[in-house]
Amino acid sequence: MDAKDMIYSRRSVRKYLRTSVSDDKINDIVRYLTSIPALDEDISLRCDILGADEVSVRQTWRAPHYLAVYSEPKPRYRQNVGFVYQQLDLYVQSIGLGSCWVGLGKPKDSSGYEGYEFVILIALGYPDDIPLREIGDFKRKPLEDICDTLDERLEPVRLAPSATNSQPWYFEHLPSGEMAIYRKKQPKLIDNVLGKFNEMDIGIALAHLYLAYPLTYEYEYVVDSPSPKGYIYEGTIRI
Ligand SMILES: Cc1cc2nc3c(=O)[nH]c(=O)nc-3n(C[C@H](O)[C@H](O)[C@H](O)COP(=O)(O)O)c2cc1C
Known part of the structure; x- marks a missing residue:
């Protein structure tokens, strides 16, 4: 495969x-x-x-x-x-x-x-167990919880692994046709432990998008971009 x-x-x-x-x-x-x-x-x-x-x-x-x-x-x-x-x-x-x-x-x-x-x-x-599963066996948030308007193209991100399965990503569609990706801010005490792993989780999510849409995927970090309350801006993408 x-x-x-x-x-x-x-x-x-x-x-x-x-x-x-x-x-x-x-x-x-x-x-x-x-x-x-x-x-x-x-x-x-x-x-x-x-x-x-x-x-x-x-x-x-x-x-x-x-x-x-x-x-x-x-x-x-x-x-x-x-x-x-x-x-x-x-x-x-x-x-x-x-x-x-x-x-x-x-x-x-x-x-x-x-x-x-x-x-x-x-x-x-070498796995001592079957390392594969069906989509229905992924324990993940529904698509509507990770984006502002339902977008099936984000399914590869929805399935991505993350530290403690926290799935800290959120996508907002921009008028330009691009999307902003945000990381959910964790409460201070949790952020002390999970924050640095959640930064890796964002890269993991982007890797799934890149592999799913290798010909059209573009990523840019636009300095000083705003973010909704409770979220941290992590980049602007096109897929
Ligand atoms: C950055 C990061 C750190 C992780 N650390 C651990 C860990 O210390 N121990 C562990 O058993 N799993 C760890 N995991 C695996 C996650 O728990 C797992 O990816 C998540 O629960 C989703 O399950 P899945 O990978 O089987 O889809 C980590 C995953 C990520 C992305």
């Missing part, structure tokens, strides 16, 4: 075989990663592939591999990580592997890279 087809059938995998992923598949993943377009090509990213014993994670389950993602901390770098790594996440699942974003974890070795910030782990391995 194509990476973009996984939008409609993927799920987070939290049960893995102990077997390591073959070198061939790891090489395919690395090759695919270098071909992925970014939201902002001026932000440099790095990634390590670590074993389960090289990360500390809060979950009770373990995967044989974890991608540790690092980014230069430039404006909207978390959105950029979400955009790039969700494309990789869909690819990984399209070659028969399972994956799951892991917000609550980090590499045991915290030395990292000069000029880069550790952003997130992504679990990876």
